[in-house]
Amino acid sequence: MGPVSADLAAPSARRTFLAAALRRPGRIGAVYPSSPHLAGVLASVVPSQGTPTVVELGPGTGSVSAVIAGRLPAGSRHLAVELDPSMAAFLRRTRPGLEVVAGDAKELTTLLADRAAHRVDAVISGLPWSLFDEGGQREILGQVGVAIGAEGAFTTFAYTHTLPMRGARSFRRLLGDRFDEVLISRTVWRNVPPAYIYVCRRPKG
Numbered sequence: 185m186g187p188v189s190a191d192l193a194a195p196s197a198r199r200t201f202l203a204a205a206l207r208r209p210g211r212i213g214a215v216y217p218s219s220p221h222l223a224g225v226l227a228s229v230v231p232s233q234g235t236p237t238v239v240e241l242g243p244g245t246g247s248v249s250a251v252i253a254g255r256l257p258a259g260s261r262h263l264a265v266e267l268d269p270s271m272a273a274f275l276r277r278t279r280p281g282l283e284v285v286a287g288d289a290k291e292l293t294t295l296l297a298d299r300a301a302h303r304v305d306a307v308i309s310g311l312p313w314s315l316f317d318e319g320g321q322r323e324i325l326g327q328v329g330v331a332i333g334a335e336g337a338f339t340t341f342a343y344t345h346t347l348p349m350r351g352a353r354s355f356r357r358l359l360g361d362r363f364d365e366v367l368i369s370r371t372v373w374r375n376v377p378p379a380y381i382y383v384c385r386r387p388k389g
């Protein structure tokens with residue numbers, strides 16, 4: 185899989201993202217796609233050797249997908265589970281190397297089994313966790329844990345300004361309940377708004 189420029193589809197990506205965000209704010213949870221700086225930290229767990237399988241949740245218009253694709257060696261698999269039909273259609277048009285799965289991250293186990301993706305090296309999430317209730321968060325995190333197993337890694341991000349909020353604190357606790365290792369990055373200031381990343385490994389049984 186060759187490198188894909190993050191700016192390849194930038195103006196139409198921004199238009200598609202903004203249109204979806206205005207149409208369904210309760211699903212998208214952001215007005216701007218992630219910056220290449222944030223994407224770089226999220227994608228840092230993607231193996232750059234071998235033929236890994238990587239799964240993205242909530243890829244939107246592909247700002248993080250582009251950076252992941254740039255790291256992946258030839259012969260790798262890169263699946264992207266996107267709930268919003270307009271985003272999924274946009275990804276199919278603009279990212280030919282991506283296996284776009286129009287579906288719900290809450291069905292992750294089934295979606296992966298249907299595509300014979302049995303061993304996943306990394307899951308990278310752009311999901312708007314604050315828009316899910318705790319049951320929904322648990323459901324997805326449990327399936328992410330099954331997907332990555334003992335060897336894989338999971339990254340996701342949150343906006344820095346939400347840190348003191350109750351929802352952000354309870355999500356952080358939930359990550360600690362579900363994963364043996366949870367690392368938190370420095371703030372990525374070059375993103376709108378600034379954000380930080382969780383890197384999680386070794387799901388608890």
Ligand SMILES: C[S@@+](CC[C@H](N)C(=O)[O-])C[C@H]1O[C@@H](n2cnc3c(N)ncnc32)[C@H](O)[C@@H]1O
Nearest residue numbers: 212214217218242243244266267268288289310
């Ligand atoms: C905050 S945007 C992030 C987009 C992109 N990853 C980025 O960082 O620019 C959240 C994305 O998650 C998608 N999404 C929301 N709920 C989802 C679900 N249950 N399953 C899959 N995708 C979902 C939205 O449609 C949207 O594309």
